[in-house]
Amino acid sequence: MQTQWQKIGGVAAFFEAFAYIVGFSVMLTMLQPAGGASATPEQQLGHILSMSALFKAWNIVIYVVFGAVLAVLVIALHARLASGAEMLMRVASAFGLIWSGLVIATGMIANVGLSTVAKLYIEDPRSATVAWRTLNAVQDGLGGGVELVGGLWVIVVSVVALRLAALPRSLNYVGICHRHGWCAHPDPAPWRTGRGFRHRSDCLVCLARDCVDIASGGHWSGA
Structure with missing residues (x-):
């Protein structure tokens, strides 16, 4: 059963990393409005609405499916790690499952909210933009702006793996330091499409690490 879960976890980690690659590719190409970051909020929203089907599919992949x-x-x-630090891993897994729920909720709110904003945009683009920015603030509060919950999960898992020498030591330090930086210093950048998704991108290194280790079922001991 343990080996089976390691294989399932390895597939899950590979999918998470793959979702980032696809998500970034779509975000930086098809979902970028003319003018890029210099586009006004109204122009950004207009571009999103013109590609609403793609945007909703993108949200489903990088938020809903990703969270599941x-x-x-x-x-x-x-x-994989609970046998050596049961209580710490209970804490870590609690944060991880909460983060999973927040990520799913973020994607669902974005898609439902977009449908409402689309109707308002026909009558009043300015009011629609205000509503979309308000909706984006809710998304950021759930997990896009600071990523506190996800950061705590990665930090605790990295600490446990470091203590047990179960994963590469250097990457455990990366997980601790990098995620601590995101928890302590939220991104002050102005609103733009997929900001919360970019904030989750620093987990990609940790996920890639998990892919190799979980799928192999082996124990790393080096630095």
């Missing part, structure tokens, strides 16, 4: 698969990865890591 994240829950599997959390359980797999728990099974």
Whole structure:
């Protein structure tokens, strides 16, 4: 059963990393409005609405499906590390599962909110833009602006793995330091499409690490 969960966790981690690659590619190409970051909020919203089907599909992949698969990865890591630090991994897994729920909620709110904003945009683009920015603030509060919950999960898992010498030591330090930086210093950049998704991108290194280790079922001991 343990080996089976390691394989399932490895597949989940590979999917998470793949979702980032696809998500970034779409975000930086098709979802970028003319003018890029210099585009006004009204122009950004107009571009999103013109590609609403793609935007909703993008949200489903990088938030809803990502969050669901994240829950599997959390359980797999728990099974992988809990034998050496049961209480710490209970804390870590609690944060991980909460983060999974927040990520799913973020994507669902974005898609439902976009449908409402689209109707308002026909009558009053300015009011629609205000509503979309307000909606984006809610998304950021759930997990896009600071990523506190996800950061705590990665930090605790990295600490446990470091203590058990279960994963590469250097990457455990990366997980601790990098995620601590995001928790302590939220991004003050102005609103723009996919900001919360970019804030989750610093987990990609940790996820890639998990891919190799979980799928192999081996124990790393080096630095």
